[in-house]
Amino acid sequence: MGDEVKLYGVDGSPFVCRVKIALNLKQVKYDFYVEDLSNKSADLLKYNPAHKKIPVLVHNENPISESLVIVEYIDEAWKGVPILPHDAYEKAQVRFWAKFNEDKCIPALFKAIGSHGSEEAVAEAHEQLQFLENELNVKGGKFFGGDNVNLVDISASFIAFWLGAAEEALGIKVLAKDKFPKLTEWCGNYINCQPVKESLPAREILVAFFKKRFGGN
Amino acid sequence: MGDEVKLYGVDGSPFVCRVKIALNLKQVKYDFYVEDLSNKSADLLKYNPAHKKIPVLVHNENPISESLVIVEYIDEAWKGVPILPHDAYEKAQVRFWAKFNEDKCIPALFKAIGSHGSEEAVAEAHEQLQFLENELNVKGGKFFGGDNVNLVDISASFIAFWLGAAEEALGIKVLAKDKFPKLTEWCGNYINCQPVKESLPAREILVAFFKKRFGGN
Numbered sequence: 001m002g003d004e005v006k007l008y009g010v011d012g013s014p015f016v017c018r019v020k021i022a023l024n025l026k027q028v029k030y031d032f033y034v035e036d037l038s039n040k041s042a043d044l045l046k047y048n049p050a051h052k053k054i055p056v057l058v059h060n061e062n063p064i065s066e067s068l069v070i071v072e073y074i075d076e077a078w079k080g081v082p083i084l085p086h087d088a089y090e091k092a093q094v095r096f097w098a099k100f101n102e103d104k105c106i107p108a109l110f111k112a113i114g115s116h117g118s119e120e121a122v123a124e125a126h127e128q129l130q131f132l133e134n135e136l137n138v139k140g141g142k143f144f145g146g147d148n149v150n151l152v153d154i155s156a157s158f159i160a161f162w163l164g165a166a167e168e169a170l171g172i173k174v175l176a177k178d179k180f181p182k183l184t185e186w187c188g189n190y191i192n193c194q195p196v197k198e199s200l201p202a203r204e205i206l207v208a209f210f211k212k213r214f215g216g217n
Numbered sequence: 218m219g220d221e222v223k224l225y226g227v228d229g230s231p232f233v234c235r236v237k238i239a240l241n242l243k244q245v246k247y248d249f250y251v252e253d254l255s256n257k258s259a260d261l262l263k264y265n266p267a268h269k270k271i272p273v274l275v276h277n278e279n280p281i282s283e284s285l286v287i288v289e290y291i292d293e294a295w296k297g298v299p300i301l302p303h304d305a306y307e308k309a310q311v312r313f314w315a316k317f318n319e320d321k322c323i324p325a326l327f328k329a330i331g332s333h334g335s336e337e338a339v340a341e342a343h344e345q346l347q348f349l350e351n352e353l354n355v356k357g358g359k360f361f362g363g364d365n366v367n368l369v370d371i372s373a374s375f376i377a378f379w380l381g382a383a384e385e386a387l388g389i390k391v392l393a394k395d396k397f398p399k400l401t402e403w404c405g406n407y408i409n410c411q412p413v414k415e416s417l418p419a420r421e422i423l424v425a426f427f428k429k430r431f432g433g434n
Binding site: 049050051059062064065066069070072073076077088089091092093095096099100104131 | 266267268276279281282283286287289290293294305306308309310312313316317321348
């Protein structure tokens with residue numbers, strides 16, 4: 001349809017990857033513009049003046065920022081497999097858990113990683129992960145979205161792929177299989193789902209990144 | 218239709234008020250359950266185990282948490298005046314600015330208030346408010362939603378009403394009329410819009426709250 005779709009980001013970002021996965025699920029072709037975060041492009045500053053952050057999606061010259069806002073936009077702008085359910089209540093639950101991952105769970109995991117797995121930070125991360133474990137137990141599906149990946153799965157990409165790379169880099173364990181069997185199973189299901197798999201960065205790059213960033217001394 | 222709608226909250230909260238405004242815009246009748254935040258009810262802990270926070274909306278025994286998620290739910294669950302636009306791109310913009318208010322602007326204002334109007338914190342708040350001033354300038358309407366209140370307006374309730382009460386309580390000025398003429402005008406438009414006006418708490422209570430919380434020494 002002559003759609004021009006541009007994505008501004010960096011390869012290793014879990015937030016950029018959310019957008020890549022959503023575009024891939026909808027089979028939308030796009031051009032990827034790699035940003036140098038120490039010297040942001042004039043385009044990025046123009047398209048996202050309020051945050052000056054990646055990812056930014058530009059659809060026919062209309063810019064959209066904030067990864068979860070972008071994923072909802074992609075779901076509404078393109079047909080194909082739905083990323084959010086139609087029912088208003090189910091949709092609210094999906095938005096709630098995506099926001100939970102964004103505001104509570106991922107920050108707790110960053111703290112656990114940043115503290116090299118300190119007991120207190122890991123306990124706090126476990127408290128948050130337990131809510132997701134319970135959700136999967138209640139739902140009983142392959143993904144948070146049941147048989148298909150939904151916004152909650154996409155919002156949790158960091159847990160499925162980045163967390164394991166950080167654990168390997170630092171020699172710590174946060175997502176313990178015996179404590180979180182459902183979530184561990186979900187990680188495998190999610191990263192092996194084809195549209196997700198194709199969108200993930202190389203694991204070695206992430207391991208190297210976490211070693212450099214948090215592995216010091 | 219036999220709808221049972223319950224809202225758990227406290228009277229002075231700007232986040233609870235967002236939900237009251239949305240329900241009022243849709244002319245939905247509801248029962249308001251006042252929470253004692255120092256001794257939260259069993260209902261609140263049951264309905265929002267992940268955050269244990271207000272507001273919680275319970276619609277026919279289905280609980281929903283997070284004020285902006287609740288407002289979107291209300292918009293989708295009840296007909297009447299729309300709170301979000303239909304167009305996917307416009308909707309993404311509305312979600313972006315609501316999230317901006319939530320994550321950037323209101324926290325910056327809390328810092329400005331908490332620091333009793335320190336130069337640095339006020340400058341940071343001004344930087345955020347300037348984005349909203351620009352938005353109103355570009356849009357040119359009475360509200361962020363044009364002729365009607367939308368999610369961005371509702372998300373900014375704190376700026377329209379709570380901020381002024383805090384300024385009065387502490388004898389500071391953050392939202393200066395000469396710097397932010399459009400935003401100042403918007404505050405008046407918004408708090409005088411009937412469904413909003415009916416939902417706001419008494420201003421004296423807020424002034425007393427801010428004096429007690431931040432006025433000391």
